[in-house]
Amino acid sequence: MSIYIRLAAASVLLVLALASLLIGVIDLDIAALLNSESSSAHILLVSRIPRLLAICLAGAGLSIAGLIMQQIVQNRFAAPSTTGTIDCAMFGYIVALVALGDVDHWLQLLIIFGFAVAGTLLFVRFLQKLQFKNAVLVPLIGIMYGNVVSALTTFIAYKYDLVQTLSSWTVANFASVLKGNYEFLYLAVPASVLAYLYAARFSAASVGESFAKNIGLNYQRVVMVGVMLVAVLASSVVMIVGVIPFLGLIVPNLVSLFIGDNMRRNLPWTAYWGMVLVLACDIGGRLILFPFEVPISMIISIFGGLVFIGLILKDKSNA
Amino acid sequence: MIKLSGLSKKYNDNFVVKDASALFPKGVLTSIIGPNGAGKSTLLSMASRLTNSDAGEVVIADKPLNQWDNAALAKRLAVLRQSNNINMRFTVRELVAFGRFPHSQGRLSARDNEIIDKAMEHLDIQHIADRYLDQLSGGQRQMAFIAMVVAQDTDYIFLDEPLNNLDIKHSVEIMGAIQHLAHDHGKAVVVVIHDINFAASYSDRIIAMKRGQVIKSGDTVEVIDEAVLSDIYEIPFTIREVEGQRICMYYR
Secondary structure, three states: OOHHHHHHHHHHHHHHHHHHHHOOOOOOOOHHHHOOOOHHHHHHHHHHHHHHHHHHHHHHHHHHHHHHHHHHOOOOOOOOOOOOHHHHHHHHHHHHHHHHOOOOHHHHHHHHHHHHHHHHHHHHHHHHHHOOOOOOHHHHHHHHHHHHHHHHHHHHHHHOOOHHHHHHHHOOOOOOOOOOOOHHHHHHHHHHHHHHHOHHHHHHHHHOHHHHHHOOOOHHHHHHHHHHHHHHHHHHHHHHOOOOOOHHHHHHHHHHHHHOOOHHHHHHHHHHHHHHHHHHHHHHHHHHOOOOOOOHHHHHHHHHHHHHHHHHHHOHHHO | OEEEEEEEEEEOOEEEEEEEEEEEOOOOEEEEEOOOOOOHHHHHHHHOOOOOOOEEEEEEOOEEHHHOOHHHHOOOEEEEOOOOOOOOOOEHHHHHHHOOHHHHOOOOOHHHHHHHHHHHHHOOOHHHOOOEHHHOOHHHHHHHHHHHHHHHOOOEEEEEOOOOOOOHHHHHHHHHHHHHHHHHHOOEEEEEOOOHHHHHHHOOEEEEEEOOEEEEEEEHHHHOOHHHHHHHHOOOOEEEEEOOEEEEEOOO
């Protein structure tokens, strides 16, 4: 990869980041920023910078989660939103709210994580048993599975009068991110580092179980580590931001078109494009109906849905 | 040397492999032949630790299979099956590099890269090193997978139907390459193969199976025999020598 491409990539991210910091209902006075007592500096530190960081962490985290998922189930259309991970995380969230109330956030996260791991593992084991020939069946069954789980979630929400709470986090929105309420997203950093260290193993597992065993790997352990990382990344985003559909599906696929599936090589780019895509969609959502905001999940749904259909049409195994 | 003794595998009370014994010595190319459902692939999977056996024992270099550590064994024994996901976009070079994983754990040294280059040269695929697997023909892809096994640089190599769906040119090239591994590099190579004339022309030893049992095993001339093959495949065989090479005729 040439140095120019890296420089160009870095400047695109910087420009988007700067735009994200400067766009908002209240205009930032750049000169006043130097004075740490001003309201501009306060807005920047409490709202705009946390929002930017949350976008980058969630975008990179969910994209990496999708990449891992695709490799461990050997299917291009697998991602946290098409394998039940997100729906199980939401189920865990509502169970945590009902059982504990809104008290200990670490405990809440732990419960969400537990549900996400268990739900994803169930689906992955199911896939390993069935070995589908047709690639599109995997997301199809995954989405159906997710719908069943989310029906349970809705049931509990009705029963305990939490429907409004539920609808507020099924729609992802970065507007509510403030300093002090988004820091769980930093879990994406250690999770991504671990994913990078495990990259060669995930890639070997993506070729097949006997292929992975041949080079001395414990295939089931690699899958388990992958499921845990996917669950950590997806749970923290679901808890703090909400559901961002399609992101984990489309970013790894688009990156793979250009630099292939070798995870050690494409993981940094997957993280990068996840950040850029979410940043761009978030900026777009803030500008379309200014001064109101369109939630990012709507913008990304439209874009992601189109890309998803394109990927299915392109997939040679259906032809 | 790998020694199989009394290996059996059952699926729902049906024996897929029953009481099979075999020897795979170093420097020798051994073919496993037999009709569909004879248990060839299952035997190969059990010998290469991909499938557990229900009875019997596999001894690899004087050590029973269950005492081997999986990661250590990957440096001594390589196995390639047909069930690989070929939709993943790896370049040929990236695929071959997986063969070095048991030795380098993913961090390729200069020596690893040298071995990867040599393996690709051995199969004559250097010119497609940077192409993605999904852009290749079936023959080229198979060559890449075999180059990966070569890069793994193990004493024992098991290949399950390496000629499946390949044209004649690629079949000849692959058989030549693996014969070279056995004879010139002293490796024990075991292939499951359907084409009886490829088995007759390239192998040193042949194991003939039918309905889960080893019917005959020995030097190629002992097994490529009209009576033996007619019994195994249940059709009449005529065998002729062409330029010192036994050729089976079973077409009518």
